[in-house]
Amino acid sequence: MKYLEPDASRPTWIGLANGPAVRGFHQRHPELVDYVEIPFEQIRHDAGAGAVQETLPAILHCASMSVAGFVAPTETTLAAIGREVERMRTPWIGEHLAFISADPLGSSEEAAGPTALTYTVCPQLSEDTAQRVAENLAALQARFPVPIILENSPQYFEVPGSTMPMVEFIGEVFSRCSAGLLLDLTHFQISAINMGFDAAEAVVRLPLDRVVEIHVSGLTVQSGVAWDDHASAAPDEVLALLGRVLERARPRAITFEYNWSTSVPDAVVVRQITRVRELLAS
């Protein structure tokens, strides 16, 4: 098994989200990739998904703690996450600033238990939610020996009852906790497109001093909405946002999330990673 070790000559690691293309890419370009980011849910579904750590160090990503939700994750789930934290020796856990479960709607549904989803959902952007995040995080962090860092959600629509835009919400959350930020620049760009704000202007108002990790991936505009797309390469505007952030902050890791298929050509990934390394070196 490989583990991440601090390296003074490479203060920012660059990695790939675990998917069908990772092994082959790493074999062809071993010098370009420092780690693989493995979703906890992938390993939960298929223990073999963690085997890639025999060749590459790993960081644990998670979408199961429902940090911005009102229904706590089960003890079984938290224990399983804890086992992976130990096994991987991950430096942190990247978790979504979102919810993945919620109360049942009515009394007839109550017997069936909470509503569990398979994809994280942007929460209501309000002080109530920010306070809930802080409380949830305090309880969850106590369980793990490594920090939980929070990833901004893509916003696809106005969530009813929201009282503030995304940038202010992130600021509100981070004013109530000491967590690090997993800044997903594609999610931020998607939120900007869908909610009508200028991503380049707004990104510098985020708590960039708290950035630990950055995600980049593709996006697609379909049916009038911008959507997350890990089957396509990060567009120029997302890489431009990255450049803007790197002028002001140095994350410990940058992850390219091209893990839904093998459709992003090697040459594109090589070019993007090389460009990012040049930015980091400048």
Added chain:
Amino acid sequence: MSRHVDARRVHALMAAGLANPELLARWRREPALLSALGLSPGAMDLDRLWKFAGLSEKIRYNPCRNDLPLTFRLLSKLGLEIEVFASYAPRAAELRKAGKNSVEDKIQGLFEFLAGWAERDRPAHVMLCDMIRHETTVAAMRARAAGGDLGLPGRAPGEPAGKAAPGAVPVIAGALTLQRMAFDPRVLAERLRQQAPRLDDLEPGELRLGYWWNGDAPALHILELDELGFCLLSAVDGASSVAELAAPLARAGTALPLAPLLGAFADLAELGLIVLQPGSRVSA
């Protein structure tokens, strides 16, 4: 910004709609139903919630990308991913409830859904249906080959094609699946392999393809057939003689006198697509 609505309640509503496509469909038909649940009808963008459910469904189908790489790429390039998966979500939920969760179940479910959902007068829809039919046919043929299920072997080099007599029984050599297409999947595949594929110059036509594995060759052949060849191969059942096939062929619109019918079957035998086995009965 919206007026205050309890976050816990909002999350419960959103989760319920996302987890239950039928419920979401009901809300979209009758937004006033949300009032009874504590939300004013215009407060939630149900159309976007429906589309987000499509994104969530699409991600559930990521394991199918290995078998349907071109279908998924085409869905993306046509801008139909969200619309297709949002529309498919109720059926997908039924399949999950019935325990049909394997990759094969998902591919079959998606295939059947697209066949019913596609509008025949929309070239993009037809293109999509042709592509998924192409990829599922190739996958099925490969599975047959891997399982050793390749039917009657073809004739060896130099071996005669068999006498085209009225009593001869045509049998498919190897394994063959016939498909009618409006778009050539081989052309589509080539275009989709490009970084910025151009699809808008492709016009629908009439294409008859035979996906053929002759059992001896290492690879699947994709043959372009004329209408006569397609109809004759469609009729071959491995038991009926050439003379016995004349009547059903005529009913299907391919009426040929016996002599040219024999000649056509002889041509197919010469190509190696069929073997003409001697019949046990003398036909009229």
